[in-house]
Amino acid sequence: MSTRTLEQLQAMKRAGEKIACLTAYDASFAHWLDAADVDIALVGDSLGMVVQGQASTLPVTVEQMVYHAACVARGCRQAYRIVDMPYKSYDTPEHALTNARRLLQGGEAMMVKLEGGAPAQLAVIESLLGAGIPVCGHLGLLPQSVREPGGYRVQGREPEAAERILNQAQALERAGVGLLILEAVPAALGRRVSEALQIPVIGIGAGVHCDGQVLVLYDLLGITPGKRPRFSRDFLAGAGSVEAALRAYVQAVKAGEFPSAAESFN
Template sequence: MGDKKKMTISDFKKFKQEGKKFSFVTAYDYTTASIVNDSEVEIILVGDSLGMIMLGYKGTESVTMDDMVHHIRPVVKGAPDTWIIGDMPFGSYNVSDEEAVRNANRLIKETNCDCIKLEGGIEMLSRIQAIAKAGINVMGHIGLTPQTASALGGFKVQGGTPESAKKLIEDAIALEKAGCFAIVLECVPSVVGKAVTEAVSVPILGIGAGLHVDCQVLVTQDMLGMYGDFKPKFVKQYAQLRKVMVDALNEFHQETLDGQFPTPEYCFNKEVDIPKLY
């Protein structure tokens, strides 16, 4: 799309104020990023979900800073008109404010992504403040936080009690005050998504958080039916690309066995006078 214009940091608050909805998806490589860039989707997250989707890990905990840098760089190249979020992987910010700033600096400097994202509520305020003070755009992430999912009792809906819902609202308010320009809210009841969205002036980007958030988020491989291992309840599959790809691979395989491929149109048909060497 030639007329696509990359969002600015001020657009996030402006969209919220105007009630303008937007969307974001994931990408972990140049080709996928270029496809998203051709679409109207405004934001790409290069998430630590690349651990499962690209690297075959069981979870996100094993993903390193080197992994993130390696995958963010080609996405930035492939999607120049799309806002790019770089995920801070597990262990890159939980030791100290100083280490969090150092790693956030590294993501921005080595990849040219537009912002970093880190997980956690009130307990992460000093990290967020330090990174924001260093001049880096910080996106928060509360609700289901995959890096610490085991401590939350696994991949379960969060905010399902009055106390936990109140905590999420308090987290969102605190994250905004600490300097987050936007907050991802994952896997909560719709009423909680609405309450959190109304409690802050920065946009709430919801994944499995109902209709009333400011932005909807899905993992690209999930929504396109490519990732076969697990389908969360909140994922709508807009295509079944895995089946299309398997069918195409099988057709290629069969045509190879049958001698149907390649036909002359897929061959270089120039006549060459071959010297007889034997």
Template sequence: MNASSLSAAQAPATTTAPASQGSTLYGGVTNRRVTVRDLAAAKQRGERWAMLTAYDALTAGVFDEAGIPVLLVGDSAGNCHLGYETTVPVTMDQMTMLSAAVVRGTERALVVADLPFGSYQESPAQALRNAARLMKEAGVGAVKLEGGERSARTIELLVEAGVPVMAHVGLTPQSVHALGGYPVQGRGDEASHKLQRDAKAVQQAGAFAVVLEAVPAELAAHVTESLTIPTVGIGAGVGCDAQVLVWTDMAGMTAGRVPKFVKQYANLRGVLGDAAREFAAEVRDGAFPAAEHSFT
């Protein structure tokens, strides 16, 4: 699939969204889930949108009620919820279970699920088999996979089979061991040209959006202007079409240092810790349960 056929397949016929779609992603669509066509229309009218990770029905429901239009069931669950040091150990069984929970907990958001490490690198056929599992068993609306030019053929096959694909270039966390950590990507002429080739390759292959992670802001803005599909920035500056954060980072649940690109909008770790300490103290002192918490 080439770029022109991608635009025809994913973009509406006019630059103004139909009335049934609503004028914005935030509150404009209330009777159905957000789709990849809505995101394409937002790109055309210059509307920015937010994406958050989610790993369970409860928090996914909160974000859905808050109007977040896209939720990513990221393999970042490995770091945030499963106790792994990296995303590499996360399995398809785990991603399927977590994704199904997020779908059950939401009504409006487009739910995108990561294909974990080892679930798509072997061959495009392997990728299709596992993407189909996430769509059939978990009910997600799209999948995400890492890699630019190296993943283009896989993206092509998935899109041809009817699987919407969000690509991911720049810093690819599943390659942490090959990269030797989490360095910024795209610095210098050679690296910049490679990142631009990667972004163009995934668009050409049919991806409906591409995540740009840990990329210099000026380069990310240039890539965004050069593409017809939305870019989703994480550590890539304000020039992207959308922004994503890991929700535990965003809400202040993550212990210790967080990446430079994270803004913490709350201190839920402190709130939860205070609540747990107060509960423990009241149990110890005999203040809980009180009469109003007991049956007669």
């Protein structure tokens, strides 16, 4: 098995083939992502919640991300591996460069992901790209901004907010970002952003018209305690095994059968 490349993922968008992405935090699950032909393994800082039991992603450190990224890299050799830069690890260009290099070297990341698209964020992203580090953007609901007003809810419902997200997405693409994650926005906005950009837009709670989908692995397996987010689906129920659940997810994404309208925001 050869490792997926960013060029292949971008070609999938042009060919109209949907991209299936899942989070992974350890080697065993990473192995099953590969076995199910998942295109992208995202070592998300959601591990702060689903692995560590924290109330948010804010306490996650770079060192912890390096540890989990290295675990995932040992288990998976086919999926393209993106690693989240945790809260406060990219507040200046210098800080971002140092920490991204740790994720690339210690965690074998192929790309790093940063939340946000404000002008200050763009400067940070440009310095990473200038150093040859591939970057994934993340717009819409930004879990690292939970403490800010209007933080933890569907984003881009009002026309001005939708316009701002679209403009930020275009600015990220112009800066050279290779992929974009779009979280918790109305399906119509997910579609608009996906159509406006050349780079793949991977949605989570952003409707079926995105170029790909991502879910938190533990949500897909129905093992995250508490209420399941509206936009996730328990693929393990009825599947019989983890491998079958992951295959069912990939198949549903590729066929454009996930998410349904009831699993999207309007």
